[in-house]
Amino acid sequence: MRHxxxxxxxxxxxxxxxxYLVFVVxxxxxxxxxxxxDWLGYSxxxxxxxxxxxxxxxxxxxxxxxxxxxxxxxxxxPVLTIGLGLFFATMLNMGGRKGRAGVAGVRGTAVYRMVYxxxxxxxxxxxxxxxxxxxxxxSGLLNGTLRAVGLPAPTWLGDPRTAFWxxxxxxxxxxxxxxxxxxxxxxxxxxxxxxxxxxxxxASRWTTLRRVTIPLLWDTVQxxxxxxxxxxxxxxxxxxxxxxxxxxxxxxxxxxxxYETAFGSxxxxxxxxxxxxxxxxxxxxxxxxxxxxxxxxxxxxx
Amino acid sequence: xxxxxxxxxxxxxxxxxxxxxKRGLRRETGAANVFSHGFLLLWGLLTVxxxxxMFVSSFKSxxxxxxxxxxxxxxxxxxxxxxxxxxxxxGRYFLNSAIVVAGSLTLTMLMGAAAAYVxxxxxxxxxxxxxxxFVGGMMFPVFLALVPLFFVVRxxxxxxxxxxxxxxxAAYSLPFTVFxxxxxxxxxPTAVAEAALIDGCGHFRLFFRVMLPMARxxxxxxxxxxxxxxxxxxxxxxxxxxxxxxxWVLAQGLTALAVSQGYQGDYSGLFAGLTIxxxxxxxxxxxxxxxxxxxxxxxxxx
Numbered sequence: 208m209r210h211x212x213x214x215x216x217x218x219x220x221x222x223x224x225x226x227y228l229v230f231v232v233x234x235x236x237x238x239x240x241x242x243x244x245d246w247l248g249y250s251x252x253x254x255x256x257x258x259x260x261x262x263x264x265x266x267x268x269x270x271x272x273x274x275x276x277x278x279x280x281x282x283x284x285p286v287l288t289i290g291l292g293l294f295f296a297t298m299l300n301m302g303g304r305k306g307r308a309g310v311a312g313v314r315g316t317a318v319y320r321m322v323y324x325x326x327x328x329x330x331x332x333x334x335x336x337x338x339x340x341x342x343x344x345x346s347g348l349l350n351g352t353l354r355a356v357g358l359p360a361p362t363w364l365g366d367p368r369t370a371f372w373x374x375x376x377x378x379x380x381x382x383x384x385x386x387x388x389x390x391x392x393x394x395x396x397x398x399x400x401x402x403x404x405x406x407x408x409x410a411s412r413w414t415t416l417r418r419v420t421i422p423l424l425w426d427t428v429q430x431x432x433x434x435x436x437x438x439x440x441x442x443x444x445x446x447x448x449x450x451x452x453x454x455x456x457x458x459x460x461x462x463x464x465x466y467e468t469a470f471g472s473x474x475x476x477x478x479x480x481x482x483x484x485x486x487x488x489x490x491x492x493x494x495x496x497x498x499x500x501x502x503x504x505x506x507x508x509x
Numbered sequence: 510x511x512x513x514x515x516x517x518x519x520x521x522x523x524x525x526x527x528x529x530x531k532r533g534l535r536r537e538t539g540a541a542n543v544f545s546h547g548f549l550l551l552w553g554l555l556t557v558x559x560x561x562x563m564f565v566s567s568f569k570s571x572x573x574x575x576x577x578x579x580x581x582x583x584x585x586x587x588x589x590x591x592x593x594x595x596x597x598x599x600g601r602y603f604l605n606s607a608i609v610v611a612g613s614l615t616l617t618m619l620m621g622a623a624a625a626y627v628x629x630x631x632x633x634x635x636x637x638x639x640x641x642x643f644v645g646g647m648m649f650p651v652f653l654a655l656v657p658l659f660f661v662v663r664x665x666x667x668x669x670x671x672x673x674x675x676x677x678x679a680a681y682s683l684p685f686t687v688f689x690x691x692x693x694x695x696x697x698p699t700a701v702a703e704a705a706l707i708d709g710c711g712h713f714r715l716f717f718r719v720m721l722p723m724a725r726x727x728x729x730x731x732x733x734x735x736x737x738x739x740x741x742x743x744x745x746x747x748x749x750x751x752x753x754x755x756x757w758v759l760a761q762g763l764t765a766l767a768v769s770q771g772y773q774g775d776y777s778g779l780f781a782g783l784t785i786x787x788x789x790x791x792x793x794x795x796x797x798x799x800x801x802x803x804x805x806x807x808x809x810x811x
Contacts, residue, residue, distance in 0.1 A: 234655075
C-alpha cells in the first residue's frame, strides 16, 4: 500500500460513479418499480397494482402486433446483414487471387471499404429522412427509376403490405458496411499460409469460404449476431421517422409502442415501463440465446 | 480441371504439373472477378446513389424535384441551403449539437479514462463490484430507462437544458468507455509507472504525465466512437429537450424540418438541410477513415 493511493482512487472514481448511479442505475431500477404501478403521467398518484400491467400486456393486440414485427426483423435482418457482410468482405479481402502469394483483395478495395462504411457515420435520423424521400411515391428516386424503365410505381411506405419491408431494407442497407469492415479486419488477422495451403490443395472459393474463413471468423460472426439481434429488437428511430408504425400499425415495433404509450397522447407511464421491462428481458434472452446457439470451440492462431 | 486431370494421369514430373494448375486458377479468377466486381459495384452504387441524389436535389427547385427525380438542377440554387440554414435554423441546431457534444465528449473521456485507469491499475475493496456495475450498463436497452430518466432529469432541474443533456450523454457513454479503456490500460507496461513512482512522481502526476499520454491510441478510438454516437443521439434529446426549440440539437431540428416540409412541400429545403447535416460528418470521415473505422470496430472485436 503506497502512500497517496486513496486520494486518487476517490477523486477518480467517485464523480463517474455518482453520475452513473444517478442517471443510469437509478432510472433502470425505478423502471422495474414503476412497471408494477398504474401511474398515469404527471400526477403524483401511483398505486401499486402488482403484475396487472403485465397481464394487460398479454392481451394487448397492438403489443403482440409490434412484437411480431420485431420477430420478423430478428429473423431477417441479422441473416441478411451478416450474409452480405461476409460476402463483400470476402470479395474485398480475397476476391482477386493472383500471383503466387495466393490471396489478395480485388482492385479498389480501399475505395469500396470507404464507401460501404458511409451509412455508419450518418445519424439514423438522416438515413430515415433520406430514405423516406427515396421511397416517396411521386418524387422519390426509386419510383423515378421504375417509371423511367416503364415499371409500375407502388406507394412503398404508404402501403401496409410493403411499408415494413421497406424499412427493413433500410436497416440492412445501413448496417452492411459496418460488418464488411468488421469482418474484413478479422479476415486480415487470419494467417496467409492457411490460405496458401488450402489453395495448393485445390479448394474452390466456396469451399474456402465455408470450410476455412467462416469457421475462423466464428467469434466475430457471433458478436455481429448479438449486436444485430439487439438492433432488430429496437428499430425505433427508423420506424418512427419513416412510417410512425403505419399504415394501420403494419410496421409498428415494440420500442415505438413503448414510446407512444409513455410520451404519446396518453402518458401511461406504468404500462410503458412494463413494456420496457418485457423489452429488457427479450433483449437479454436473445443475447444469451445468440451466445449459446453460436458457441463453438475457440480457435487461436499461435 | 480437365487439363489438370490429364496431366496428373499422365504422371509427368512435378514441375510440369504446376503449369496447367496455375492456368486453371487464372481462368477461374477471370470469371469470378467480373462476377465479384459486379456485385461490389452494385452495392457501392446502392450506397452512394441516395446520398448523391440528396446532394444534387439540394440545388434543385421544388418543381424540378417533383417532375424529374433523376434530372440535374437547372442552376446551383444555394438559396435552398441559405433557407435551410436560417429559416429552418439548421445552423443554430448544428451549433447547439456542437456545444452539447463538446461538453459531453470531454466529460465522458475525462471520467471514463479516470475510472478505467483506477479499475485497471489499483487494487481496492469493491473494485470488481464497481467495475461490473459500470460494464453491466452495456446490456440494458436505453428504452427501459426512458420514463424514469425523464423524471430524474426534471427533478434535478435539468429538463430542457444543455447541462442535462451533457450529463446524461456522458453517463450513458460511460459503460462502453470504461470497458474499453480498462482493457487498454491493462495492456500498457507496468515498468514505466513503477519507475516513475520510485522517482518520486505522485499518483496524480503519474496519470496525467505518463499513463494518459501512453493511452493515446485507445483514447482516440473510443473518442471517435463516442463522438459519433453522441452526435447522432436522437432518443435522449427527443425526451429530455422538449419544448424550447432554440436549444434543440441537430437531429431534432432535422425531424422538425421534415415535418414542416410535409406541410409546406419544401422539398429542396429538406434536401439542403439533410446535406448540410451530412457533409461535415462525411468529410471528417473521409479524412480520418482509417481511425474512424478502427475506432468503431475495435470495441466489437475485443
